[in-house]
Amino acid sequence: MRPGLISFVAALAMALPGTGLAAAVGDIVLDSRSVSMGKAGVGPVVYPHALHEKLYKCAACHPKIFKEKAGATEMSMKLNMDGKLCGSPNCHNSEKAFPLYNCVKCHTKAGAK
Template sequence: MKLKLLIVLFFGILVLPLIPEFSFAEYADIILNSKAESMRKAFVNDVMFPHWFHRIRFKCKVCHEDIFILKAGANDINMTMIMNGEKCGKCHNGIIAWEPLYCDRCHSWEPGWTPGPVQFSKKVK
């Protein structure tokens, strides 16, 4: 009897996190800190990427590994690529998501601001 209980508990612990209703996570913002000369010449801030905002709408595989490499600093991103439909431009094309015409929507990080964990009022699926 104890063995059956242990087996049920063991598999329950393995399977439960795979069910969306039982998967809880918080996805914080990511600062894409670029020292690109073009950013400095354009007088734009670094990019504040709301990973959590994208993650609650799309599964990881939508972006990783086809569009972005899943490693910090491994993705070279610039506005030419985005405007040509690469990287962020795959979705930010005016059809799936808004076009990259408004600089401050992405280049919104203010020096001194530190992103913290996102607090949800209910479960995120």
């Protein structure tokens, strides 16, 4: 009974990456808008999940602002600017974090064409 339960929990943790059980999520590369980013002269975003884990509890972002599943949340700078996602009023649209116009803090390869 007990080994079965443990393997069930392990399977659940593997199935739902990003939950409390499966901590240690490294950097996440966000490049679904890479064509548009290329036009704007910036590269993909490398999101430091570990850094945010240290600063905030999982529930601060999941699942209200970001869905746990990788790639499930539609993201764009427009949404950030409108106060959603990264640009939520308590996040990168407030004094608590660096502002959205600081492009190169998130976008790599700035200036590359």
